[in-house]
Amino acid sequence: MVQRIAFRSSLLALALAASTALGTGNVLGATERPLQIIVSKDQQSLVVYDGDTVVATSHVSTGKKGHATPTGIFSILQKARHHRSNIYSDAPMPFMQRLTWSGIALHASGQVPPYPASHGCVRMPDDFAKTLFGMTEHGMHVLISDKQVLPTPVSHAFLFQPKAEAPPLLSDVELRPTGSQLPSSTQPVEIAMGEPADKPAESALPSGPPVRMLITWRGQRETTMDAQNILIDLGFNPGLPDGVSGSQTVEAIAAFQKSENLPPDGRVTAELLSTLYKKTNRGTPANGQILVRRDFAPVFEAPITIAEPHAALGTHFFQFHSAADADNNGSGGSWFATTLDNALPKTIKARLGLTDDSDSLAFNAAERTLDRLSLNAETRQKIEKMLADGSSLTITDNGLGQETGKGTDFVTITYAGPKG
Known part of the structure; x- marks a missing residue:
């Protein structure tokens, strides 16, 4: 708590x-x-x-x-x-x-x-x-x-909500021995015993520390890690999928490129990743990522798709408050959003290929950014099982800031715009 x-x-x-x-x-x-x-x-x-x-x-x-x-x-x-x-x-x-x-x-x-x-x-x-x-x-x-700036209530389909676990099927209920009422029986009979029907359902909200989430654009590290994992699936050996393009990764990429009659330059590029995705029928490579921390330490990260890749996301902070009375099973809760001004330097915009700035004063700026995000069901389910009171989500163009490290949550440093 x-x-x-x-x-x-x-x-x-x-x-x-x-x-x-x-x-x-x-x-x-x-x-x-x-x-x-x-x-x-x-x-x-x-x-x-x-x-x-x-x-x-x-x-x-x-x-x-x-x-x-x-x-x-x-x-x-x-x-x-x-x-x-x-x-x-x-x-x-x-x-x-x-x-x-x-x-x-x-x-x-x-x-x-x-x-x-x-x-x-x-x-x-x-x-x-x-x-x-x-x-x-x-x-x-x-x-x-x-x-x-002020936090305001926000409701959006993308925002995570804890999910109540379905009651067990009769076939999944524990079998407990009991005495038979049949005169000829000499052995105990095992009967499926469920919980009493009038027992109140427990809250689906997990206990324990809140999770911290960051959504941002995918960088070279994530692209390289993705390529390494696919190369491993294809039978090549890029070494440990650590997001570092070392000599072993370069050799594995070159070997793959030769097998596809491509120039064997050994470089991790958007074109290479697209080729790897097509080769393994994975659709289109994701251009964003979601990273999850808890207790000041990384837990996992996963790809996410961001629509309108030419437009900046802005910087938005969301905090989750549980609500025991949100529905009959005690799950659910409310999110509150705060949008911060963030004037990205030209160098960051050029690196990310952004041509349209975000407007922190635009109506429903946070919701408009959420509209652009899509996440696979497996990752969503994984997060919603961890969601606890006080969990938070940051969305920003800034990436994983230098202040984020051992013993921190995600730290986002914003840039001041022109005074006027």
Whole structure:
């Protein structure tokens, strides 16, 4: 669970005394739901949301010129009540909540002016920082944006929902021995015993940590890995399918190309992958990928198809909230979407072949991006079996960011557009 029981009770007590205890912020109430934090650099504000409901607010101070706080999608990687900076002269950073391993964090400060003044971190008033520290857990998402953005409810067929398992067939029910009522019987008879008909169905929502998902364009690594796996199926030996085009992979590609009367250059290209797909009757190669993490570690990845490959996806964040009363079997839930501004550099657009920019202010921007995605049933089923309260999905053109690594969720750094 994203919220622990101990945190709920302390948050409720803090909420009752919010108007006098905080002064610099506002806490509206306790919640058992997964939360997220949104920091606005333009407004110099921090807002805690339960879905689209405001739970707590405060003013903050972000990075000054030359030390700008990065914008994007982060999560809390580490918490420490007493911490000192290992970058800036051992400066105290009480109630520190780390967002990147490169030095960005939320923390308390005795100096929180209503303008950017930090070295990149998000400074909070002491009392509010202490309160927030008690509301959060590792993995809680933090979105940082230039403009003020809001999470909104979203319903779309592509978004994952937990599925209730069908009741067992009589042939699948455990056989239990019982005494026979027939006079001639001397051996126990095994009878299929199901659960009582009036027993309430259990929720289909899995317990355990939430999953983190990232959908983005497929890169050279994924294309190479795909080619390696198909070459193995065809009887060639490219070595370990690791997405690295080493000498063994080059030799295997060249051998395949010779067998097909193609120039044996040994290179992984879109044309090669298309040929491999046709050879194995796999249809059209996917141009996107979905990656799944849990507990800050990779779980699996799979191909995904993105329509309109010339158009940017934009950057969208979705968070799942379970709903025990969503239907009769207790499964289902709600998704909340937040769209961030992301002005892609020309180099990234050229590499991805994008000619149309995304518009974060367009009506239903997140839903329009979801309309372009298609995923095979096997991958969908695999994800829906893992889906838990607080699970999240990021869709972005940025790929697997450099801040994403060991001990992190997916970290997406967005790019600021022109001011005006």
